[in-house]
Amino acid sequence: MDIYKVFEDPRIKMLENDIASWNDHCRYTDVEKHVMKQLLRCRSNVLYELNVYDSDMHQLLVSFNDRLRKACAELYNKVMTTYEEYCNRTDSFGDFEVEGKIYLGAEYPNHHPLQTETAKQVWDALTQGGFEPLYDDGCAWSLHCSKEYPPEYGGCETFEKWIGMEDENDNWNEGLDREWSKDLHMIQPFHNLYDHCSFSLYDLIYVHDFDLEVHIQLERNVKYE
Template sequence: MEIVKILTTTEIQGLEKWICDMYEKKYTGNIEPKRMRCVLDYSMNRRKQIINGELMKHENELLSDIVSFNDALKAAFLNMWELVSDIHKKINYEHRDIVASLWFDTNYPQKHPLSGEKSKVAYSQSTLWEALTDNDLHQEYSYGIYPSLYLDNIEKETFDNYIGISTKTPNWNEGLDTNLTKDLHLIMPFHDLFEHTMFALSDFIYVRDFHIEVNVKMDYKIHYK
């Protein structure tokens, strides 16, 4: 399989150029935001359907990249979990809350087959990536890759439970070839990206860089006589 050929067909290039053109018009104010979101939602979902439909014909050739991404994603979530745990231990105050979320890095994935000089498409891949990761437009990505991590998660459940691998069959491979992927131990965030967002499989399996956002809320009561 040559993934570059799959990702640079006339149909895909046309859709992606349309997405980039529409996204750049976001900054002109000439298109009503709700209409833009509807148009981009349709275009991005159509793009995902076409790309994934072709990639699934060569799923066995993508297994190593799927595994590598799943491992990196799990490590990133563990990093976030440990970061929140560490902050929790250091803040000795009862009325506080900690919320963390994990995002893809804003830079286009370096490992992507169309990254850098390898790309021959007539539009900016960075603009396409910016559109796909715009959490104002991409509603399924509005809180990041996966539902935010709250302090309650740390206090009431395990890390394995949080990422969905504490079950008897810890493998979130719905939508993939169940026989090929039966031993991959894919985590629930992988499933969410694959099944419930507008990212095509090829958009995220080459990602190795992530961004963690942590917000700490402190509730102080002050009384003056």
């Protein structure tokens, strides 16, 4: 896999220059947000055409999936620990809700071979711009637990169910070459990022950092941890 060749494609160079320029001067009007969303999706579609399904990509994608799964497990454990803590408290504060979200690290991945200002602007648009509503909840469906609605109510009674891996043979590999990816066992959060949020394989495989958020709402007040 020659990632430098991929990003030398004239279509990608043009799209990324446009994205960087719009992102640098964006005032977030409805028109500007629509243009940015279309540019990001066009970039994702072109990079999809340029996917290289070789052994290097296979190993990089396996490693990313493992890192994403570990980060999701950390968030899940934090949310469930917090939920149990508040369930066991004797304070009389009524109902409460614990919410957990996981995002790709806001900083441009320092493991990525391409360290240009344009690439960093594109990453900022993807992760911080708010141009893809589905990414507002992060890499996965946000976790919600409350006294009134325990984990099983929201379909997150187990970690495996939350990440879509109740069966050991589950594999969220839509959009990938099926034969090449048949043994990858990709988790649902990868599917969400790759199929629904305009991230390409070349964006994801170099991500090592994730941002975790746990919010606690007590009646009308929200406590951030």
